[in-house]
Amino acid sequence: MRVIAGDFKGRPLKSVPTHQTRPTTDKVKEAVFHGIGPFFEGGRALDLFAGSGGLGIEALSRGVESCVFVDQQHKAISTIHENIELLKLKDRTEVFRTDAKRAMKAAGKRGLTFDYIFLDPPYKKFSYAELMEALIEHGLLADGATVVCEHDASEEIPEAVGHLERQKTDSYGSNIGVSIFK
Structure with missing residues (x-):
């Protein structure tokens, strides 16, 4: 696993030493960022799950x-901290060990908004509609925000949730799907 492009291009990242996570492949990561960027001029991101x-x-x-x-x-959480230290990103990041719903509620209470939100929960265990409804309910979406959902390719993904509309869905291999909402 590595960083694909930008300031840290080619730098290796540590993987979580457990079978409970499923890292996003380089191919999918590259496709995601070409679909939403590929480069940015600022903004704030939320990486749930x-x-x-x-x-x-x-x-x-x-x-x-x-x-x-x-x-x-x-x-x-330990792996995220290691990767942040490796790339010297501590001053640009916050890391929380909690479930997604609590994190969204806490971020909303702090008045945080995000331009880019990555939702990559365990496949078929969470409702993407409910997750996006919570993003809206807690006021976490900046104007023009982009929400990226990585999911099982067979999973039904809504066309719209509140004011978020699905822009596109692509499949990678037989089981990975990525849907982008704005």
Whole structure:
């Protein structure tokens, strides 16, 4: 696993040492960022179900100003901290060990908004509609925000949730789908 492009291009990232996470492949990561960027001039990202932090770190490498990482697994949080230290990104990041719903509620209470939100939960265990409804309910979407959902390719993804509309869905291999909402 590595950073694909930007300031940290080619730098290796540590993976979570457990079978409970599924890292986003380089091919999918590259496609995601070409679909939403590929480079940015600032902005704030939220990497929910962050695992190793690969999506948020890729966003930071490509110009996003700051990122909040959330995961509830201890090993994932440790790996995110290691990757942040490795790339010297501590001053541009926050890391929280909690579940996604609590994290969204806490971020809303702090008045945080995000330009780029990455949702990559365990496949078929969360409702993307409910996750996006919570983003809206807690006021976490900046004007023009982009929400990237990585999901099982067979999973039904809504056309719209509130004011978020699906822009496109692509499949990678037989089981990975990525849907982008704005």
